[in-house]
Amino acid sequence: MKTIIYYNDTGFPYSVLVAAVRSGALPAHRLPERRELKKVLGACGVGGGDAAIFNLGCGRRGEVCLALWTSGNGDMVKRIVSSFLGLFSIEDYELVEVPLRKTPLLTLGARLVRLRVLEEVGFLLIWRCLAGLYPCLVRAAGA
Amino acid sequence: MKIIYHCYGGTHSSVTAAAVHLGILPLDRLPRPAELLAIPYFDAMDSVDHGRINFLGLDEYGNEVCFAGQRGSPGILENIIHGLAGQFSISPGSYKLVNVMYKVNISMKIGGVMSRRLRWVRLGRPLVVWGTVRAYAKITNLVRAVKAQVGWQQ
Numbered sequence: 412m413k414t415i416i417y418y419n420d421t422g423f424p425y426s427v428l429v430a431a432v433r434s435g436a437l438p439a440h441r442l443p444e445r446r447e448l449k450k451v452l453g454a455c456g457v458g459g460g461d462a463a464i465f466n467l468g469c470g471r472r473g474e475v476c477l478a479l480w481t482s483g484n485g486d487m488v489k490r491i492v493s494s495f496l497g498l499f500s501i502e503d504y505e506l507v508e509v510p511l512r513k514t515p516l517l518t519l520g521a522r523l524v525r526l527r528v529l530e531e532v533g534f535l536l537i538w539r540c541l542a543g544l545y546p547c548l549v550r551a552a553g554a
Numbered sequence: 555m556k557i558i559y560h561c562y563g564g565t566h567s568s569v570t571a572a573a574v575h576l577g578i579l580p581l582d583r584l585p586r587p588a589e590l591l592a593i594p595y596f597d598a599m600d601s602v603d604h605g606r607i608n609f610l611g612l613d614e615y616g617n618e619v620c621f622a623g624q625r626g627s628p629g630i631l632e633n634i635i636h637g638l639a640g641q642f643s644i645s646p647g648s649y650k651l652v653n654v655m656y657k658v659n660i661s662m663k664i665g666g667v668m669s670r671r672l673r674w675v676r677l678g679r680p681l682v683v684w685g686t687v688r689a690y691a692k693i694t695n696l697v698r699a700v701k702a703q704v705g706w707q708q
Contacts, residue, residue: 414642461629461633462630462633462637463633464637464640464641477641479633479634481630484604484605484627484630486602486605487604487605487625487627487630488605488630488634490603490604490605490606491606491607491622491635492634492638494606494607494608495634495635495638497607498607498609498620499648
């Protein structure tokens with residue numbers, strides 16, 4: 412069973428959203444509702460990215476969708492993943508970089524989410540910002 | 555088991571620890587500068603190599619001894635490796651991560667930056683070699699502990 416590992420190094424979990432689109436946790440044919448987005452991001456967090464790996468489920472062809480994100484060091488992440496799996500002769504995977512940049516409003520939204528009293532405002536801001544980027548996320552998912 | 559020594563650049567302390575582990579460098583005395591410079595990959599890796607896990611050799615127990623650079627972010631390396639191991643059903647007992655970064659002294663840091671980042675090799679390399687000799691006892695103690703643990707497990 413093939414595994415797809417989505418990653419990005421912008422400090423925002425775009426890779427989680429892309430993996431969720433691929434696995435069907437988020438819709439590919441329409442914009443997600445706020446509660447759908449909150450459910451996915453709430454499960455993985457919207458922190459700066461410590462390279463923890465999240466399993467977002469399986470895609471239509473049974474492929475496992477994983478996601479990780481960091482703040483910078485994307486080239487190093489790529490080498491760690493490929494060389495570690497290479498050590499164990501694991502080849503049935505695909506490493507996909509999500510080529511999106513973080514916007515100031517998304518950064519603000521992610522910060523607000525971390526404040527309990529402004530969490531809802533943060534998710535609303537993220538949801539509004541992602542509306543414009545969503546087609547790019549769907550394309551990156553290759554679903 | 556795969557034993558992965560890691561440090562900032564993956565070219566000084568982790569390479570030295572891996573070489574000590576494999577017996578390329580002595581455990582019972584300080585190495586000569588020429589011995590350090592003769593280790594493969596010592597003061598030779600660049601930022602484009604950070605994250606790559608390099609194999610150096612097999613130890614007496616048959617373990618694969620490797621090293622890697624993590625740009626001062628051991629958490630990234632550890633989270634990715636532990637996460638991948640969990641997702642790909644790799645047994646936690648089949649690899650071991652050893653952080654050598656905190657055994658590094660100021661001479662190694664300054665010499666390393668001069669040699670690797672600024673490309674002042676003729677100035678930086680002697681300094682990093684001198685620093686490595688000064689930190690050698692700490693590095694060998696770490697390797698002894700790792701070998702004792704690995705030998706005990708096997």
